[in-house]
Amino acid sequence: MDNDGHPSVSLRASRRPDRLNNNFEIKDGGDGFFDSDKSSSDYSIKIIWKRGFVRLLLVGGILWMLLILSVLLFHIWTCQSSLVFLSAICNKDSTVFQMLHTMGLVTPPHRCSIPLANDPEKVVIPEKKSPSKFVQxxxxxxxxxxxxxxxxxxxxxxxxxxxxxxxxxxxxxxxxxxxxxxxxxxxxxxxxxxxxxxxxxxxxxxxxxxxxxxxxxxxxxxxxxxxxxxxxxxxxxxxxxxxxxxxxxxxxxxxxxxxxxxxxxxxxxxxxxxxxxxxxxxxxxxxxxxxxxxxxxxxxxxxxxxxxxxxxxxxxxxxxxxxxxxxxxxxxxxxxxxxxxxxxxxxxxxxxxxxxxxxxxxxxxxxxxxxxxxxxxxxxxxxxxxxxxxxxxxxxxxxxxxxxxxxxxxxxxxxxxxxxxxxxxxxxxxxxxxxxxxxxxxxxxxxxxxxxxxxxxxxxxxxxxxxxxxxxxxxxxxWSTYPADLTSVVLPRVERTSKAG
CATH class of the missing domain: 3.90.550 (Spore Coat Polysaccharide Biosynthesis Protein SpsA; Chain A)
Known part of the structure; x- marks a missing residue:
């Protein structure tokens, strides 16, 4: 056991001079010590800039994702709220709501307020029929x-x-x-x-x-x-x-x-x-x-x-x-x-x-x-x-x-x-x-x-x-004979989507 441990220590010791020599060689290259020091400084600044830019992108992306998550959570909160004011903010016809509903993150309430006009006496009835499309x-x-x-x-x-x-x-x-x-x-x-x-x-x-x-x-x-x-x-x-x-x-x-x-x-x-x-x-x-x-x-x-x-x-x-x-x-x-x-x-x-x-x-x-x-x-x-x-x-x-x-x-x-x-x-x-x-x-x-x-x-x-x-x-x-063979028709597989359904 003791013999097994010594080679690893000597190996680490032997590598240290190599690293020192390498560093010395880098500093000693070029036109002189000061030029190499200036080059090293520029190199360090570039590294710092690159690292800073990457960090900036990461922080910006995280903040952007947090903003989107906050908006979605607020949307879910308003859609699930029992308060009429908050419920009215939720756009239940929106693509976002439909997406959240499909993902199971939001459940439409059983009842919600209807955005009705305030006064039936002020409702304007159209004077003309809607135009006929396709069928006249x-x-x-x-x-x-x-x-x-x-x-x-x-x-x-x-x-x-x-x-x-x-x-x-x-x-x-x-x-x-x-x-x-x-x-x-x-x-x-x-x-x-x-x-x-x-x-x-x-x-x-x-x-x-x-x-x-x-x-x-x-x-x-x-x-x-x-x-x-x-x-x-x-x-x-x-x-x-x-x-x-x-x-x-x-x-x-x-x-x-x-x-x-x-x-x-x-x-x-x-x-x-x-x-x-x-x-x-x-x-x-x-x-x-x-x-x-x-x-x-x-x-x-x-x-x-x-x-x-x-x-x-x-x-x-x-x-x-x-x-x-x-x-x-x-x-x-x-x-x-x-x-x-x-x-x-x-x-x-x-x-x-x-x-x-x-x-x-x-x-x-x-x-x-x-x-x-x-x-x-x-x-x-x-x-x-x-x-x-x-x-x-x-x-x-x-x-x-x-x-x-x-x-x-x-x-x-x-x-x-x-x-x-x-x-x-x-x-x-x-x-x-x-x-x-x-x-x-x-x-x-x-x-x-x-x-x-x-x-x-x-x-x-x-x-x-x-x-x-x-x-x-x-x-x-x-009971009437259908004009096609239905024996090979396979109905799509369905899953029970709710306890009530």
Whole structure:
């Protein structure tokens, strides 16, 4: 051990003179001692400058990163704050917020203040309609061609739309004719007195109750100007009207119109579908067809109590940003395939039929939502829809309804698909979900909705033409032979993005 240690000591000792000699040689070089000393001094100054510049860059970079981090932390703090003032500072429509939300660093609040105008009396209503883009004239099929698909059945409310007609309907032209419900003798008939009443309605707040699942909830915070300007129309079927009369006071005016508070009851006789949820999509999506004189409409689901003045809503969501269609972003999902998976897990409709619809969408090119898409999300909260009745908006509503008519009544599954098929020519404002939750008070249904079809797990349960699980007037696209082989279509893998979703 002792012998091993000595060589290392002697080696270090032997190296010291070498270093001294080297230093001496450097100093001794050149024209003289003073010149070499001057050169060494210049060299040292250069080293100091270089080191200082590098340090300056490092310090500047660190300060810059700290500044950016501070701004992001302040942004997160304001967006998460429960104080109205701080919450208002946060721009929830910004790219930064969307990036932070995607990274999971910020969670949008359940409710937030809506930047409404201060006084409904001072809101300026546009004098002219928004210019028509892409579509100038839109008409509808009113008679059903029952031989289109080799069927001899009676006329359907949505018509026997062929796959070829469906494909053509997505191609925008100046003049178009499409299926849009209300086929003659297909059901959903309105009485003459109600038709006469809605002719005067230019501004509409619409809602609907089917199969007695809700009772009308009276809106609050409605200004005198809005009470004069808007028609508040509650669309019901005969089952719901009977239920309402048994539980709520219904008044009749001199013209035979029936009222529950501010709501004018609009009865649709002969419901067009077997499924109440599908019947509810008629006034929700086809508002422009039920009320053809309307220039603007606000749809709110029957289980909701509106607590925001409708004129202020039009100013906030349409006129301020020069939009014509506004709908809220879904709280949990942006990807249609995620929403479909959630519907299956929650038993909102038959699982194999949802998969069949998604396979058709996948075959037709619909990719899962990513931040690279031009829309904030492919999945909306469809319980509130704010729109101007322009030709393009009316066309979108028709195409959206046709998907609901052909496939499942889960309209959130088809909204983003129709946007995709129109190649982003349909522009809309998707507002934050926290504002959506500040527009209404949610009331529970009078009873739980239940349908046998929601619990089906296999297509084998649908075998046989007399299967009681098949809807006879809706969802026929799920049973019509699709003009392509879907067996090789693989649905994108999805992950559960939230506990609630």
């Amino acid at each position: 004239s839109l008409s509808y099929f009113e008679e059903d061609d029952i031989n289109t698909n080799g069927s001899e059945s009676s006329p359907l409310f949505g018509g026997h739309q062929s796959w070829k007609q469906r494909e053509e309907s997505f191609k925008l032209k100046s003049t178009m004719k499409v299926h849009c419900g209300f086929i003659q003798n297909g059901g959903a008939e309105m009485s003459h007195k109600d038709k006469q009443y809605v002719k005067k309605c230019k501004f509409v707040v619409a809602s609907g109750i089917f199969d007695g699942y809700d009772t009308p909830h009276q809106p609050s915070n409605i200004s005198p100007r809005s009470k004069k300007l808007f028609c508040f129309l509650m669309v019901v079927d005969e089952v719901s009207l009977k239920f309402i009369k048994q539980n709520v006071s219904v008044k009749e005016d001199n013209d035979g119109g029936e009222w529950v508070g501010i709501w004018r009851i609009i009865l649709l006789k002969n419901p067009p579908y077997d499924e109440p949820r599908r019947n509810g999509k008629v006034p929700k999506i086809l508002t422009h067809r039920l009320f053809p004189q309307a220039l603007y409409s606000i749809w709110i689901d029957g289980k909701m109590e509106l607590i925001v003045d409708p004129l202020l809503m039009l100013e906030r969501y349409l006129w301020r940003g020069k939009h014509t269609f506004a709908i809220a972003q879904h709280k949990h999902h942006r990807n249609i395939y995620e929403e479909a998976d959630s519907n299956k897990r929650r038993k909102r409709y038959a699982r194999p039929l949802i998969d069949h619809q998604m396979k058709i969408y996948r075959y037709e090119g619909l990719d899962p939502w990513t931040p690279l898409k031009q829309t904030k999300s492919d999945v909306p909260e469809g319980a509130i829809i704010i729109r101007e009745h322009t030709p393009l908006n009316n066309l979108f509503n028709c195409l959206w309804f046709n998907e609901v008519n052909l496939f499942t009544p889960r309209d959130q599954l088809s909204f983003g698909f129709v946007v995709y098929r129109l190649k982003n020519n349909f522009k809309f404002f998707m507002f934050p979900n926290c504002e959506y939750n500040s527009i209404f008070i949610l009331h529970p249904h009078t009873r739980e909705h239940s349908s046998k079809i929601e619990w089906v797990k296999s297509l084998n349960e649908f075998k046989g033409n007399n299967s009681g699980l098949k809807e006879s007037r809706g969802g026929l696209g799920l």
